[in-house]
Amino acid sequence: MNIEPPYYAVIFSSRRASGDHGYEATAERMVELAKNMPGFLGIETARGADGFGITVSYWRDDSSIAAWRQHGEHVLAQERGRREWYVHYDIRIAKVERAYSGPANPRRTTNLKH
Amino acid sequence: MNIEPPYYAVIFSSRRASGDHGYEATAERMVELAKNMPGFLGIETARGADGFGITVSYWRDDSSIAAWRQHGEHVLAQERGRREWYVHYDIRIAKVERAYSGPANPRRTTNLKH
Numbered sequence: 704m705n706i707e708p709p710y711y712a713v714i715f716s717s718r719r720a721s722g723d724h725g726y727e728a729t730a731e732r733m734v735e736l737a738k739n740m741p742g743f744l745g746i747e748t749a750r751g752a753d754g755f756g757i758t759v760s761y762w763r764d765d766s767s768i769a770a771w772r773q774h775g776e777h778v779l780a781q782e783r784g785r786r787e788w789y790v791h792y793d794i795r796i797a798k799v800e801r802a803y804s805g806p807a808n809p810r811r812t813t814n815l816k817h
Numbered sequence: 818m819n820i821e822p823p824y825y826a827v828i829f830s831s832r833r834a835s836g837d838h839g840y841e842a843t844a845e846r847m848v849e850l851a852k853n854m855p856g857f858l859g860i861e862t863a864r865g866a867d868g869f870g871i872t873v874s875y876w877r878d879d880s881s882i883a884a885w886r887q888h889g890e891h892v893l894a895q896e897r898g899r900r901e902w903y904v905h906y907d908i909r910i911a912k913v914e915r916a917y918s919g920p921a922n923p924r925r926t927t928n929l930k931h
Contacts, residue, residue, distance in 0.1 A: 712911050714826060714873055716861050747830050749863040749871045757863045757871040759828055785920040793918045797826050797911035804907045806899040 704745040704761065708799045711762040717792035719754040726788045729780050736776060742767025754790075761799070768796060818859040818875065822913045825876040831906035833868040840902045843894050850890060856881025868904075875913070882910060 719726070737743055742763035750756030762768050771777060784792070833840070851857055856877035864870030876882050885891060898906070 708909075712826075712828060712909065714828065714913075716863075716873070747869070747871060749830075749865045749869050751863045751865065755861070755863050757861060757873060759830070759871060759873075789920060791918070791920070793916065795822075795826065795913045795916045797913040799828075799909045799911040802907065802909045804905070806903060806905070 706744055706761075708802050710744055710799050711765060711768060712797045712799050713760045713762065713768060714795040714797060715758045715760070715792060716795075717756055717758075718790040719750070719756065720788055720790050721754075724787050725783070729783065733777060733780055736774065737771060740767065740771045740774070742770070765796070820858055820875075822916050824858055824913050825879060825882060826911045826913050827874045827876065827882055828909040828911060829872045829874075829906060830909075831870055831872075832904040833864070833870065834902055834904050835868075838901050839897070843897065847891060847894055850888065851885060854881065854885045854888070857885070879910070 734746060737746060737760060744761035744763060746758065746760040748756065748758040762771070772781075848860060851860060851874060858875035858877060860872065860874040862870065862872040876885070886895075
């Protein structure tokens with residue numbers, strides 16, 4: 704992702720409940736859907752063995768985030784998430800003001816959409 | 818962390834090089850130091866088995882972030898990070914505009930400083 708700020712980040716921190724219950728398949732599907740939304744810039748995710756994970760998605764502007772939040776299939780996934788998949792989550796919408804990279808290849812992130 | 822936006826987030830995404838080389842001990846030390854910095858609000862971290870991790874620290878304002886970035890012991894750790902610990906990293910400074918939580922206990926995040 705080689706994009707100059709400002710742009711937006713959605714920081715999704717979550718603790719998973721035990722068991723899959725369709726989570727992995729839905730998570731993959733949501734990433735595919737998000738990538739096709741207008742204003743999508745990239746996504747990165749990490750989850751440790753303790754079940755705590757952070758996913759950050761990047762968006763052109765606030766209205767792109769609103770449109771994704773209201774996407775029908777995503778709304779259904781959000782409901783299942785609250786009911787089945789997460790013990791707890793925090794969502795933070797933040798405006799990225801500055802970005803830098805290291806130790807080489809400035810502003811390149813390997814697991815973001817190019 | 819039960820704090821109303823606005824506040825700041827530092828999103829640190831990184832891919833670790835193989836081997837520890839003092840990383841874990843330094844990472845723990847940095848968290849302890851950060852917690853004692855003025856304006857520190859919380860920190861959360863997740864790293865998967867593939868070596869890709871995301872750490873988000875939360876701060877009262879931009880000047881708190883600048884002070885932490887310039888802390889002597891932290892500067893040394895940043896240098897080792899570039900030289901030894903990370904294949905690549907991205908740092909993004911973002912202003913949190915909105916935050917919400919689910920599925921219960923609004924705005925409580927278990928692994929943040931209280």
